[in-house]
Amino acid sequence: MSIVSMLALIVSSSLVYAAPMIFTSIGGAFSEHSGIVNVGLEGIMTMGAFASIVFNLTFAHTFGNATPWLGALVGGIVGLLFSILHAVATVNWRADHIISGTVLNLMASPLAVFLIKAIYNKGQTENITANFGNFSFPVLAQIPILGPIFFENTSAPAWVAIVLAIFMWWLLYKTRFGLRLRASGENPQAADTMGVNVYAMRYAGVLISGFLGGVGGAVFAQAISGNFSVSTIVGQGFMALAAMIFGKWDPIGAMLSSIFFGFAQSLSIIGNQLPGFSHIPSVYLQIAPYVITILVLVLFLGKSVAPAADGQNYIKSK
Amino acid sequence: MRVSPKAKNILVPIIAVIAGFLVGAVIMLLWSYDPIEAYSSMFQSALGSMNGVGETIREATPLIFTAIGFQIASAAGFFNIGLPGQAQAGWLASVWFALANQNMPSYLLVPLEIIIGVVAGAVVAGIAGVLRAYFGTNEVIVTIMLNYVVLYSCQYLMQQTMSSKLRISTDSTKTVVNGSLQVGWLTKMFGYSRINTGIFMAIIALVIFWFLMKKTTTGFEIKSVGLNPFASRYAGMSAKKNIIVSMLLSGAFAGMGGVIQGLGTYQNYFTQTASVDIGFDGMSVALLGAGSALGIFLAALLFSILKIGGLGMQTLAGIPYEIVSIVIAAIIFFVGIKYVIELLFKNKTPQTIEATGTTGTGKEGEA
Numbered sequence: 062m063s064i065v066s067m068l069a070l071i072v073s074s075s076l077v078y079a080a081p082m083i084f085t086s087i088g089g090a091f092s093e094h095s096g097i098v099n100v101g102l103e104g105i106m107t108m109g110a111f112a113s114i115v116f117n118l119t120f121a122h123t124f125g126n127a128t129p130w131l132g133a134l135v136g137g138i139v140g141l142l143f144s145i146l147h148a149v150a151t152v153n154w155r156a157d158h159i160i161s162g163t164v165l166n167l168m169a170s171p172l173a174v175f176l177i178k179a180i181y182n183k184g185q186t187e188n189i190t191a192n193f194g195n196f197s198f199p200v201l202a203q204i205p206i207l208g209p210i211f212f213e214n215t216s217a218p219a220w221v222a223i224v225l226a227i228f229m230w231w232l233l234y235k236t237r238f239g240l241r242l243r244a245s246g247e248n249p250q251a252a253d254t255m256g257v258n259v260y261a262m263r264y265a266g267v268l269i270s271g272f273l274g275g276v277g278g279a280v281f282a283q284a285i286s287g288n289f290s291v292s293t294i295v296g297q298g299f300m301a302l303a304a305m306i307f308g309k310w311d312p313i314g315a316m317l318s319s320i321f322f323g324f325a326q327s328l329s330i331i332g333n334q335l336p337g338f339s340h341i342p343s344v345y346l347q348i349a350p351y352v353i354t355i356l357v358l359v360l361f362l363g364k365s366v367a368p369a370a371d372g373q374n375y376i377k378s379k
Numbered sequence: 380m381r382v383s384p385k386a387k388n389i390l391v392p393i394i395a396v397i398a399g400f401l402v403g404a405v406i407m408l409l410w411s412y413d414p415i416e417a418y419s420s421m422f423q424s425a426l427g428s429m430n431g432v433g434e435t436i437r438e439a440t441p442l443i444f445t446a447i448g449f450q451i452a453s454a455a456g457f458f459n460i461g462l463p464g465q466a467q468a469g470w471l472a473s474v475w476f477a478l479a480n481q482n483m484p485s486y487l488l489v490p491l492e493i494i495i496g497v498v499a500g501a502v503v504a505g506i507a508g509v510l511r512a513y514f515g516t517n518e519v520i521v522t523i524m525l526n527y528v529v530l531y532s533c534q535y536l537m538q539q540t541m542s543s544k545l546r547i548s549t550d551s552t553k554t555v556v557n558g559s560l561q562v563g564w565l566t567k568m569f570g571y572s573r574i575n576t577g578i579f580m581a582i583i584a585l586v587i588f589w590f591l592m593k594k595t596t597t598g599f600e601i602k603s604v605g606l607n608p609f610a611s612r613y614a615g616m617s618a619k620k621n622i623i624v625s626m627l628l629s630g631a632f633a634g635m636g637g638v639i640q641g642l643g644t645y646q647n648y649f650t651q652t653a654s655v656d657i658g659f660d661g662m663s664v665a666l667l668g669a670g671s672a673l674g675i676f677l678a679a680l681l682f683s684i685l686k687i688g689g690l691g692m693q694t695l696a697g698i699p700y701e702i703v704s705i706v707i708a709a710i711i712f713f714v715g716i717k718y719v720i721e722l723l724f725k726n727k728t729p730q731t732i733e734a735t736g737t738t739g740t741g742k743e744g745e746a
Contacts, residue, residue, distance in 0.1 A: 100460075100519070146712070150712065150715060150716050154716040154718055154719045155716075155718040156715040156716045156718070157715060159458055160666060160711065160714070160715040161712070161715050161716075163662065163666075163711070164708050164711050164712040164715060166659075167659070167663065167704065167707065167708035167711060168704075168705060168708035168709070168712070170704075171701035171702075171703075171704030171705045171708065172701070172705055174699070174701045175406070175410075175699050175701035175702060175705065178699045178701070179410045179699070292652070292653065295653050296523075296527065299523045302520070302523075303520050303523065303524065306517060306520055342535065342539070344531055344532060344534070344535035344539075347531040348527065348528045348531050348532060350527075351524040351525070351527045351528050352524070352528060354520070354524050355510070355516070355520075355521055355524050355525075358510075358514075358516045358517065358520060358521070359510055359514045359516050
C-alpha cells in the first residue's frame with residue numbers, strides 16, 4: 062500500500078467515525094455553556110438514529126440521493142423534541158441535571174426499540190438502501206497528494222460538521238446571542254439583572270444540543286450502522302461528551318477532539334490493513350481511545366474548566 | 380393536601396411509581412395494547428409462583444449491591460457511572476478464581492472468591508478516585524472510559540489469557556460447581572429458580588451500609604465532603620482521602636454485585652457485548668430508593684418485579700418487554716422532578732402526621 066493511499070484510508074475512516082461525534086459534541090458544548098449539563102446525549106443520539114432509519118426506509122424511493130440528508134434533518138428534529146423533556150425538567154422543574162440526563166439515556170433505547178417492534182414487528186430494522194456513502198469534492202480532489210488524502214472518497218457529513226463547528230464557534234463567541242447564552246451559564250443572576258432571559262437561553266442551549274445530537278445519531282445510523290437495533294448507539298454519545306470536555310467546551314476544540322477520537326476508533330477497525338499494526342493484539346487498539354482519553358485528561362487538562370454555573374438550577378426570585 | 384416533611388419523603392417515590400406505571404399504560408394504549416392485561420400478567424409471573432418469587436429475589440440481589448455502591452459515591456458528591464465496569468471486573472475475577480481452584484475446600488474458596496471479586500471492583504473504581512483526588516480529573520468521564528476498557532479487557536482476558544481448560548468455548552467459561560452460591564434447599568424451596576445465598580449477603584450489606592453512613596466517622600466524613608467540601612476541609616477532613624475511600628467502597632460493592640451475578644445467577648462468565656445491565660439498573664434503584672437502606676431494598680424488589688414480570692408479560696400478553704424499561708425510566712424521571720410533586724403538598728402541623736402516615740403505607744401496598 063502506498064503512503065498516499067494509506068493516509069487516505071486513515072483520514073477518510075477517521076472522518077467517517079468523527080462526524081457523528083462532531084455534531085453531538087458541539088451540541089453538548091452549547092447546552093453546557095447555557096448552564097445545563099447534558100449527559101443525555103447518548104439517548105438523544107439513539108432517538109435521532111431511530112427516526113432517521115425509519116424515515117430512510119420509508120422514503121428512500123421518493124427522495125433518492127437526498128434521503129440521508131433529509132433523514133439527518135428528521136433525526137435532528139426528533140432529537141430536539143426528545144430533549145424538550147430534559148429542558149423542562151431542568152429549567153422549570155428544578156431536576157438534578159445528571160438524573161434528568163440519565164433518564165433520557167434510560168428512556169431512549171427501550172422507547173425506540175418498542176416503536177420499532179410496534180412498526181416492523183421485529184427488534185431490528187432492515188438495512189437502508191440510501192446511505193451517505195463516499196463523496197469526492199469536484200475540484201479539490203484533483204490537487205496532487207492532498208486531494209486524494211482529504212477530498213476524494215471522503216465523508217461529506219464530516220466536512221459539513223467541520224464547517225458547522227467553525228460557524229458555531231462564531232455564534233458562541235462573536236454574537237450577542239452567544240454572549241447571552243454564555244452569561245446564563247457563567248453567572249445567571251448577573252445575566253438576569255442585565256435583562257437576559259436566562260430560562261430562554263437555557264432552553265436554546267438544550268434544544269440546540271437536542272437537534273445536533275439527533276443529527277449526530279442520524280449520521281451514525283446512515284453512514285456507519287446502516288440499520289437500527291438496540292445496539293446501534295452504544296457509547297457514541299458518551300464519547301461525544303468526552304470529546305466536548307476534551308475540547309474544553311469549545312466548538313472547534315470539540316470538533317478537533319472528535320476527529321482525534323474518530324482516528325483512535327478507526328484504528329481498531331482498519332488496523333489490520335495497515336503495516337505494523339497487524340500483529341498488535343486487537344484489544345490494545347480497542348481500548349486505546351479510552352485509555353488515551355483518560356491519559357490526556359490527566360496530563361493536559363487537569364481541573365475541569367466548565368462554565369461556572371454549569372449544572373446549577375437557576376431559580377428566578379419573585 | 381397538607382403533610383409533614385417526613386411523609387413527603389415517602390409520598391414522592393410512591394407517586395413517582397404510580398405516575399411511571401401510568402406513563403407505561405398510556406404508551407401501551409397508544410399502540411393499542413391492553414395495559415391492565417399487561418400489568419396483571421406482569422405481577423402474576425413475578426409473584427404468582429414460588430419460582431417467580433425466587434427469580435424476583437435473585438434479580439434484586441445484585442441490584443442491592445450496585446445501588447449501595449452508587450449511593451456511597453453519590454453521598455460523597457461523585458457520580459459513579461462506572462458501576463457496570465466495576466461489576467464486570469468482579470464477575471470475571473471471582474469466576475476465574477473459583478474455576479482455577481475447584482479443589483479448594485468450599486469454606487476457604489467462597490470467602491476468597493468473594494474477596495477477589497470485591498477487590499477487582501474496588502481497584503477499577505479506585506483508579507477514578509485517585510485521578511480525581513490528585514489530578515482533579517472529572518470522574519464521570521474517567522468511569523465512562525473505564526467501562527469500555529473493562530469491557531474489552533475482560534473479553535481479551537477470557538479468550539486469550541485464561542487457560543482454555545477453564546472454558547467450554549471462546550465465549551463462555553465452564554460452570555462453577557464448587558464455590559457456587561446456589562444451595563440445594565433454597566433452590567428447591569423456590570421452585571428451582573436461580574435464587575442464591577447472595578440475598579442474605581445483600582441484607583447484611585444493607586445493614587453494614589446503614590451502619591457505615593449513620594454511625595461511623597468514615598460515613599460522616601463522606602457525607603460532609605459531599606455536602607460541603609470547603610467546610611469539611613476547615614474541619615480538618617482530608618478531601619483526597621475521602622474521595623479515594625468513597626470510590627473504593629463504591630467499587631467494592633459494585634464488584635460484589637458482579638460476584639453475585641457470576642457465582643449466584645449464571646455460575647459462569649460469558650462474553651459481554653455491552654455494559655453489564657446491573658450497573659445502570661443499580662443506579663436507578665439508588666435514585667428511587669432516595670439513598671436509604673430500606674429504600675434501596677424496596678426499590679430493588681420493585682424493579683425486579685418489573686424486570687422478571689416483564690418477561691412473563693411478553694410471553695403471556697405479547698407486549699414488548701421494552702415497556703418495562705420505559706416504566707423504569709419514567710419512574711426515575713418523576714423522582715427527578717420531585718420539586719413538582721412536592722408542590723402538590725403543603726407542610727402541615729405535627730398532630731395529623733399519624734393519619735397521613737397510614738395513608739402512605741396503604742398506597743405503598745397498592746403500588
